[in-house]
Amino acid sequence: MIDDRIKNLINGAMDGELTDAELAEMDQQLGQSEEARRYLAGMADLDAYLKKLPEQAMPDELHAEILRNVDLPVQSATKHSNAREWSGLYRYGFAAAAGLLLAVGIYQFGSDSIAPGDFDQLVGTMAPGAAVELDSLAFETDEVRSTASLERRQDTMILNIQLDSAEPIEVRVDFEGTSLDFQTTLEDQRSNLQVFEGATSEVRAISQGQQKFAVFWHRADTASDQEGAITLEYSSDGTLIRQGTLVPRW
Amino acid sequence: MHKERENELVEACQKGDRNAMDILVRHYERTVYNAAYRMLGNPDDAADVTQVTFIKALEHIDRFNPKFKFFSWIYRIAVNESINQLKRRKSTESVSDIQAAPGPGPDEMLHSEQVGKEVQAVLMSLREEYRSVVVLKYFSGCSYREIGEILQIPEKTVKSRLFSARQQMKDRLEGLGIITG
Numbered sequence: 001m002i003d004d005r006i007k008n009l010i011n012g013a014m015d016g017e018l019t020d021a022e023l024a025e026m027d028q029q030l031g032q033s034e035e036a037r038r039y040l041a042g043m044a045d046l047d048a049y050l051k052k053l054p055e056q057a058m059p060d061e062l063h064a065e066i067l068r069n070v071d072l073p074v075q076s077a078t079k080h081s082n083a084r085e086w087s088g089l090y091r092y093g094f095a096a097a098a099g100l101l102l103a104v105g106i107y108q109f110g111s112d113s114i115a116p117g118d119f120d121q122l123v124g125t126m127a128p129g130a131a132v133e134l135d136s137l138a139f140e141t142d143e144v145r146s147t148a149s150l151e152r153r154q155d156t157m158i159l160n161i162q163l164d165s166a167e168p169i170e171v172r173v174d175f176e177g178t179s180l181d182f183q184t185t186l187e188d189q190r191s192n193l194q195v196f197e198g199a200t201s202e203v204r205a206i207s208q209g210q211q212k213f214a215v216f217w218h219r220a221d222t223a224s225d226q227e228g229a230i231t232l233e234y235s236s237d238g239t240l241i242r243q244g245t246l247v248p249r250w
Numbered sequence: 251m252h253k254e255r256e257n258e259l260v261e262a263c264q265k266g267d268r269n270a271m272d273i274l275v276r277h278y279e280r281t282v283y284n285a286a287y288r289m290l291g292n293p294d295d296a297a298d299v300t301q302v303t304f305i306k307a308l309e310h311i312d313r314f315n316p317k318f319k320f321f322s323w324i325y326r327i328a329v330n331e332s333i334n335q336l337k338r339r340k341s342t343e344s345v346s347d348i349q350a351a352p353g354p355g356p357d358e359m360l361h362s363e364q365v366g367k368e369v370q371a372v373l374m375s376l377r378e379e380y381r382s383v384v385v386l387k388y389f390s391g392c393s394y395r396e397i398g399e400i401l402q403i404p405e406k407t408v409k410s411r412l413f414s415a416r417q418q419m420k421d422r423l424e425g426l427g428i429i430t431g
Binding site for chain 2: 011045053056
């Protein structure tokens with residue numbers, strides 16, 4: 001049985017990611033182990049098969065179709081001045097989509113001076129009903145200050161996150177251990193925020209500066225009153241800064 | 251494409267320049283389509299994901315931060331869209347469902363076509379987080395660092411996922427007699 005060290009070296013060599021010293025170590029181990037050489041041969045076969053998989057030709061009309069369907073945003077100095085920008089990512093048939101579109105339109109194009117609390121109003125537009133506060137998390141380090149609060153409005157679970165960071169911070173919201181049915185995210189884009197959704201188990205956002213965003217879930221048909229925990233991870237440059245959990249309840 | 255050139259094109263797109271958009275799309279569309287194809291194993295789904303990827307990226311290009319690489323951004327959207335597409339269709343593909351790659355090598359067509367289908371099927375059998383690193387490594391030519399940027403995971407996680415993915419693929423292809431152990 002060969003150990004993981006030589007396997008790791010062989011994998012690294014295939015990817016051209018070994019140092020000279022590691023290459024020398026691999027060569028030495030290969031010279032001493034028939035099993036390591038067999039492992040290398042098997043991995044080299046796999047590598048070759050993957051590299052031999054042919055490139056797929058794109059459908060002829062796809063390029064033109066993409067160009068036809070993209071509406072580039074028209075940037076203007078006034079629209080993107082110091083005004084807060086509001087945007088929502090609404091997908092998967094969210095029930096309040098029409099209300100959201102209206103609200104986004106108003107906030108995006110009509111306001112340079114949105115009063116505090118408007119984000120909450122927009123959340124309320126998307127998920128009407130009285131808010132029941134369920135759980136919260138707050139922390140402050142040298143790099144980031146954040147609060148996260150979980151609330152329920154009827155059959156919608158909402159996680160509100162506020163961030164203030166000098167450097168880009170990644171926030172990962174992992175809801176794999178729950179039966180929550182992801183619906184959408186909503187951003188208050190005063191600074192840089194990119195949201196990447198993995199709709200069934202996690203939402204990731206990268207933020208810099210002051211930022212607010214919210215994640216919405218519906219109650220799944222199979223949900224019980226007591227859900228598993230939502231895990232929040234804050235990291236910077238791949239290093240975990242803070243982790244916490246919030247517990248939803250229906 | 252050099253970062254400077256890419257930034258110029260992105261800036262031009264942000265100003266509404268459709269010629270710049272055409273150049274950016276043309277530069278990345280084949281790689282995005284192929285990555286999506288290898289994630290999904292189906293040309294129609296790959297075309298859908300490719301189109302949605304570019305629409306989402308370009309219609310939000312005013313929010314793109316040039317500190318990030320455009321290709322990292324677009325591949326990340328493509329990978330996430332592919333995963334979402336898989337969830338939507340609740341894929342249960344078997345080997346026979348995978349559509350074969352057309353016209354491989356000249357002299358071993360039947361053999362390599364079959365092997366290609368088997369390799370794609372084994373790729374499809376991997377969990378999505380493993381499949382995405384294999385796809386980005388082999389079909390988008392990304393380094394560990396680039397894959398980490400795209401998937402927003404540390405390089406060591408890229409390395410360990412690639413290791414596990416290869417091990418699983420090797421074991422399964424050995425089981426099929428395609429690789430000799």
